[in-house]
Amino acid sequence: MEGENDLDILARLSVPIVWHTLEEYNVRIEDLEDSRFEEAMKFIKVHFVPHDILSRCGGLADDPDQIQTFLERMLFNMQDYTSLIAVDNVSEKIIGVLINRVMRFSEHSKTQSRVRFLEGDSVRKIIKIWSLIIARSNVFQYFDTDCVLRNYILCVKPRFRRKGIGRQLMLTSFELAASLEMGAVMGIYTTGALQQMGKSLGMEILAEIFYIDYIIDGEMVFDDPGAGNYTIALMARRVEPTETVDVEADEAEIPKT
Template structure:
């Protein structure tokens, strides 16, 4: 029988490139199944590839807890935040990607994010040329409610300042993600109601379960 002891303190640090596989395994369990616009759909490999590709920028964070298994100390991932740079041509870039990807799950998701980027207009709104954008934030189900998501964003704010980013942004597809952004003082700069977001035939594109009703974009100066 394996004996496991958990040490209570949780450390947050930048994700190492060598940890990509472990991070993806974590997201497949603790993020993608709960992502409102992904529920009931097959996970798109392009979505995963994009998220993991952001790690190379050195702006993605991992929350780990030390654990001792049969006397051997190791780290357990309890939270992940994936972020990367974006620039003033982001909306144009996203629309082109959406056209290229077509009606795939990832292409459909990219298109609503393109509309959010265009409508929020953060680069003109805040008069900046680049921003640090949060793409993914996930916490181990058994560790939720302990403020790990808040700690990850606070750490990202510090990292963004160190790297001279003037702004951080996030597109929140989940009701719970919006509450997290509001807790850390981010400003809501755009709202898309899912029932108002229609395809070319006038049909609602996304029908996530309650309480997920909106895609909200948040921003904060650093």
């Protein structure tokens, strides 16, 4: 396992399996482990793909083969063992996911060249716009780091939303990044609500693309992003190795999701 992801394996072993318990809702935040990968993929297929702006407008949500290709890519990200889940303590089922992966400058510089080898036009469109906005952000130079933790997917089951569970997943990703000595946490957020929450957590916009301006072959790709959703924004914040999160202190300032 030498050199696995260039991370210190001992640092990973020191990360607790259960990070937080939201006692009011009987929900816990924990690491996503192998035994729950399949459940997490089904959760993403049901609760994320049909509603995600990029998936819906890009045609992925209506193509079973493309959905499978996308899920396989998320499975690859899960195998980085930096993803988080929210679990209902009563049913023991996943009710929220935050798929993460460590992103390195050396890999980022090769991403654009790999896009053309992806199977399927819909997945290729999504990865292409991800690559475009990352290239505009200069996130590695901005934080003077060669390694950041990237949030890929944040999704909470509808009946558990507006209880602060999504917020707690994001907060926990900062703690996770700090424990692994990452320089920053970043994500590409496609809705106004997620962008607002990111700002309240200290994240800043490093690059954004207006939906109305993203045109391919003379056609607007995102013709119906939904009310209040105007841009795709790459947001990020620095994390410190000793960082911890005071949930109660932050609660009044952070919009619930």
